[in-house]
Amino acid sequence: MANHRSSFFLNRVLRIFQENGLFEHPNAQKAVLQAVAYGCEEQDCNGGAVLEDVGAALNICYSCLQAAPQLSRGGLCLACLEKM
Secondary structure, three states, X not given: OOOHHHHHHHHHHHHHHHHOOHHHOOOHHHHHHHHHHHHXXXXXXXXXXXXXXXXXXXXXXXXXXXXXXXEOOOOOEHHHHHHO
């Protein structure tokens, strides 16, 4: 069972970073992917909840948690969209 409290906390931190322009940094996508991986692996976060409303800004699929060149309007990469 996912740790929703930690998921929402990490999502809020990412929103603060986005609001303050930190997503413009060249390594932002890599850093966010590392943070999400840590949250999911070590803190039992839900990756979709962590990336809600912020993942698309960095082209990170909320389902597979991978960088993608293009996302659907719903935030899924094309591979995940085809699986649905």
